[in-house]
Amino acid sequence: MLDNIRAHSYLVARVAEVLLDQLHKSKRTSGTLPDKNTVIAGALLHDIAKTECIKTNCHHAKVGQRICEDLGHPEIGEIVAEHVVLSSFRQDLYEDGIFGAKELVFYSDKRVNHDQVVSLPERLEYIIARYGKGDSTKEHHIRLNFNRTIEFEKYLFKYLNFNPSQLSQQISKNKFYTAATR
Numbered sequence: 272m273l274d275n276i277r278a279h280s281y282l283v284a285r286v287a288e289v290l291l292d293q294l295h296k297s298k299r300t301s302g303t304l305p306d307k308n309t310v311i312a313g314a315l316l317h318d319i320a321k322t323e324c325i326k327t328n329c330h331h332a333k334v335g336q337r338i339c340e341d342l343g344h345p346e347i348g349e350i351v352a353e354h355v356v357l358s359s360f361r362q363d364l365y366e367d368g369i370f371g372a373k374e375l376v377f378y379s380d381k382r383v384n385h386d387q388v389v390s391l392p393e394r395l396e397y398i399i400a401r402y403g404k405g406d407s408t409k410e411h412h413i414r415l416n417f418n419r420t421i422e423f424e425k426y427l428f429k430y431l432n433f434n435p436s437q438l439s440q441q442i443s444k445n446k447f448y449t450a451a452t453r
């Protein structure tokens with residue numbers, strides 16, 4: 272894995288971890304929350320195939336899923352497969368504060384550009400410049416996916432005691448399981 276992708280993955284894991292920890296602290300959360308190790312493993316591995324796919328132009332979410340399945344971890348593979356685009360948007364669950372590992376990794380990845388925590392609009396701007404490549408159809412799909420992420424953010428933060436712009440402060444003031452495993 273390229274160093275910059277590794278650094279990005281560590282930060283995505285920290286973001287996912289802090290979101291999960293803070294959801295646990297929120298008394299408003301009515302649903303069950305995903306297992307912490309699963310969330311962290313999915314976040315650390317979400318770009319496992321990216322280095323290879325940069326060279327060969329493969330679909331890194333799909334190839335990453337296969338790598339995880341081949342290693343005997345299909346549950347992690349599912350998170351990797353859906354980190355770019357969620358296969359379903361479960362508004363009914365999000366309304367009740369029920370968020371899965373795949374949603375937490377999907378959202379965390381949208382809040383980390385390289386190794387910096389950024390806002391959704393900042394990440395969108397980078398993704399359009401990097402992957403839209405002046406192609407209006409691609410750009411349209413990227414924007415649709417981000418609109419969905421913005422909607423998800425509203426549901427998620429109804430169950431958190433801080434707002435989206437305070438995420439990086441939360442990261443710096445919390446101790447991390449992921450830091451201990453480096």
Ligand SMILES: [Fe+2]
Nearest residue numbers: 317318321354
């Ligand atoms: Fe990715």
